[in-house]
Amino acid sequence: MANNSINIAATAVSGPSGPKPRPLLSPRNIMIYSTLFIVCMYYALPLYVMIVTSLKGMPEIRLGNIFAPPVEITFQPWVKAWAEACTGLDCSGLSKGFWNSVKILIPSAALSILIASINGYALANWKFKGSEVFFTILIFGAFVPYQVIIYPIVIILRELGLFGKLPGLVLVHVIFGMPILTLLFRNYFTSLPEELFKAARVDGAGFWGIYFRIMVPMSLPIFVVALILQVTGIWNDFLFGVIYTKPENYPMTVQLNNIVNSVQGVKEYNVNMAATMLTGIVPLIIYFASGKLFVRGIAAGAVKG
Amino acid sequence: MTSVSIQNLDLNFGSVNVLKQLNLSIEEGEFLVLLGASGCGKSTLLNCIAGLLDVSDGQIFINGKNVTWAEPSDRGIGMVFQSYALYPQMTVKGNLSFGLKNARLPKPEIEERVARAAEILQIEPLLDRKPGALSGGQRQRVAIGRALVRDVDVFLFDEPLSNLDAKLRAELRVEIKRLHQKLGNTMIYVTHDQVEAMTLADRIAIMRDGLVQQLAGPDEIYNRPANKYVADFIGSPAMNFFEGQAKKDGTINIGNLDVDLKGYEFADGPVNGPVWFGYRPEHVVLGEAARQLPLCVEAVADIVEPMGSDTLIWTKIEGVDFRIRTDGQAKVAAGDPLLVGMDPRYASIFDQQTEERV
Ligand SMILES: Nc1ncnc2c1ncn2[C@@H]1O[C@H](COP(=O)(O)OP(=O)(O)OP(=O)(O)O)[C@@H](O)[C@H]1O
Numbered sequence: 001m002a003n004n005s006i007n008i009a010a011t012a013v014s015g016p017s018g019p020k021p022r023p024l025l026s027p028r029n030i031m032i033y034s035t036l037f038i039v040c041m042y043y044a045l046p047l048y049v050m051i052v053t054s055l056k057g058m059p060e061i062r063l064g065n066i067f068a069p070p071v072e073i074t075f076q077p078w079v080k081a082w083a084e085a086c087t088g089l090d091c092s093g094l095s096k097g098f099w100n101s102v103k104i105l106i107p108s109a110a111l112s113i114l115i116a117s118i119n120g121y122a123l124a125n126w127k128f129k130g131s132e133v134f135f136t137i138l139i140f141g142a143f144v145p146y147q148v149i150i151y152p153i154v155i156i157l158r159e160l161g162l163f164g165k166l167p168g169l170v171l172v173h174v175i176f177g178m179p180i181l182t183l184l185f186r187n188y189f190t191s192l193p194e195e196l197f198k199a200a201r202v203d204g205a206g207f208w209g210i211y212f213r214i215m216v217p218m219s220l221p222i223f224v225v226a227l228i229l230q231v232t233g234i235w236n237d238f239l240f241g242v243i244y245t246k247p248e249n250y251p252m253t254v255q256l257n258n259i260v261n262s263v264q265g266v267k268e269y270n271v272n273m274a275a276t277m278l279t280g281i282v283p284l285i286i287y288f289a290s291g292k293l294f295v296r297g298i299a300a301g302a303v304k305g
Numbered sequence: 306m307t308s309v310s311i312q313n314l315d316l317n318f319g320s321v322n323v324l325k326q327l328n329l330s331i332e333e334g335e336f337l338v339l340l341g342a343s344g345c346g347k348s349t350l351l352n353c354i355a356g357l358l359d360v361s362d363g364q365i366f367i368n369g370k371n372v373t374w375a376e377p378s379d380r381g382i383g384m385v386f387q388s389y390a391l392y393p394q395m396t397v398k399g400n401l402s403f404g405l406k407n408a409r410l411p412k413p414e415i416e417e418r419v420a421r422a423a424e425i426l427q428i429e430p431l432l433d434r435k436p437g438a439l440s441g442g443q444r445q446r447v448a449i450g451r452a453l454v455r456d457v458d459v460f461l462f463d464e465p466l467s468n469l470d471a472k473l474r475a476e477l478r479v480e481i482k483r484l485h486q487k488l489g490n491t492m493i494y495v496t497h498d499q500v501e502a503m504t505l506a507d508r509i510a511i512m513r514d515g516l517v518q519q520l521a522g523p524d525e526i527y528n529r530p531a532n533k534y535v536a537d538f539i540g541s542p543a544m545n546f547f548e549g550q551a552k553k554d555g556t557i558n559i560g561n562l563d564v565d566l567k568g569y570e571f572a573d574g575p576v577n578g579p580v581w582f583g584y585r586p587e588h589v590v591l592g593e594a595a596r597q598l599p600l601c602v603e604a605v606a607d608i609v610e611p612m613g614s615d616t617l618i619w620t621k622i623e624g625v626d627f628r629i630r631t632d633g634q635a636k637v638a639a640g641d642p643l644l645v646g647m648d649p650r651y652a653s654i655f656d657q658q659t660e661e662r663v
């Protein structure tokens with residue numbers, strides 16, 4: 001008997017043991033890494049070109065070698081894009097558009113997220129007669145093409161005295177964000193255990209008490225998702241900005257377009273590149289700052305939605 | 306005095322009739338267990354009492370007050386949920402004091418009540434932890450504490466132990482019993498664990514499809530089940546049933562056997578007609594002693610399941626599968642001949658039509 005068990009132990013040592021070795025250059029790895037590399041290049045190359053170009057002077061650009069790194073690094077194009085570039089007669093650069101965008105973004109994002117989260121909470125936890133119908137109609141709103149309602153909104157804003165003003169644009173953004181954000185929040189809140197809500201009711205918390213003290217603190221990931229959706233959506237918006245505001249209130253995207261597409265004089269590629277990157281910086285910062293939470297929130301919504 | 310009284314309660318989810326004209330009244334300080342198969346409406350009933358569901362019809366009284374339309378927090382109830390339902394972002398202390406803060410109690414009083422509950426449940430060292438950092442048993446203790454601090458008259462438990470492992474469940478079961486003896490509150494406790502029901506309850510309400518089948522003490526439920534459903538539901542392994550013909554002279558005919566039902570307490574005298582003869586596996590007498598009993602048959606052990614404390618034997622009598630539970634020390638092997646004896650005193654007999662006890 002004893003002999004037998006010793007034999008078994010010996011064979012165990014010579015046979016496969018521990019983690020299975022995986023060769024680095026297996027066909028599988030080659031496929032994965034080459035695909036990743038190509039995709040990576042696809043996105044990274046244009047970015048690289050933009051960065052190098054924006055750091056070159058015009059003479060260097062005229063040489064035509066767009067992949068070459070700058071011989072003489074200059075930040076002049078960035079300064080010009082921010083403070084001096086001309087759109088028509090106005091030569092104050094993108095800075096004005098940036099602040100306009102900030103003034104549009106902050107109230108739009110804050111209001112739409114606040115209202116949508118309360119909507120979603122009410123629809124998830126405080127079912128009332130007709131709440132399902134209400135929700136269906138709201139979701140339907142997500143599928144209405146923008147083009148159809150552009151003109152009616154112009155009239156509504158005019159009647160309200162908001163046309164061409166920032167509050168008017170904020171109102172439009174809040175309303176357009178509502179269906180998708182409400183859906184997002186409702187699905188998230190329904191995925192939270194119902195017993196928590198019941199326990200809070202037994203503990204005497206009311207509609208707002210449960211919302212602020214129980215639901216909101218548990219929902220950071222979904223708030224981050226909503227924030228990212230809204231910040232990128234509103235910051236990148238061009239259509240509403242161009243239609244519902246006047247030139248002095250134009251958001252950054254519209255101004256960027258005006259700078260890049262201005263027909264007077266030579267095309268200053270370096271300034272255009274710098275201006276484009278300046279415009280993209282806010283969503284980029286948001287992505288980098290909250291990437292992990294974003295992924296978690298999306299995953300939570302997807303799995304249990 | 307009645308603590309909780311439910312009168313003609315109806316509850317519908319759309320067209321689904323979950324509770325049907327349910328009547329129940331619970332004495333002050335009583336420990337009532339609602340027992341029933343999954344989906345029979347136990348949680349629904351508890352939620353109605355708590356005010357978390359709007360009833361479709363009927364009334365609910367707590368301490369003599371009609372609370373049918375009252376908010377959950379105004380009913381004088383505390384509730385413990387199966388999934389604990391602790392507020393994850395608050396500490397244990399925050400969880401315990403949340404309800405008290407909502408009731409706008411003065412701070413010193415909140416402190417005092419939290420401290421007392423923590424002492425009773427022995428969770429003092431955990432007060433500053435978040436629920437995520439607690440074990441299952443500790444979480445359930447905190448959940449009980451949350452009901453405890455509110456100083457309510459009625460405690461509602463919805464399967465509070467079913468997420469715990471067997472050992473912990475047994476421990477907490479005893480603790481809940483101790484808590485009840487100490488506080489003397491009315492407790493309504495939902496479970497589908499028979500052992501919990503039998504050990505904790507003053508009275509058990511067996512529910513089926515939104516109706517109470519029998520409301521009685523554990524002893525009565527076990528020994529004198531009111532109908533075949535209750536008899537089948539209570540006891541593990543389940544009661545054995547034979548089809549039989551009862552006769553007015555107090556005998557019963559089961560297949561080839563004629564049995565004198567001497568000692569069986571009929572509800573109102575011997576009956577005539579087709580009946581179910583039910584007999585619990587643990588009341589079977591084996592061996593020579595069986596010869597003394599009115600019902601004694603020979604059988605062969607099919608399967609033997611030794612379980613340590615006792616042994617389960619499967620056999621066939623009159624063509625029906627028959628379970629026997631006997632001493633753990635019994636030396637029986639599959640294929641052994643058995644002498645099986647049954648005493649009508651321990652039997653339960655049900656009408657085949659109505660399935661009610663006769
Ligand atoms: N919101 C609802 N809408 C429709 N039907 C429901 C709803 N909630 C419960 N039901 C139904 O009501 C019946 C009773 O449910 P309940 O939760 O009270 O069962 P239970 O006795 O607590 O079961 P378990 O032991 O599994 O917890 C079930 O058949 C269930 O399908």
Ligand SMILES: [Mg+2]
Nearest residue numbers: 347348349463
């Ligand atoms: Mg239940």
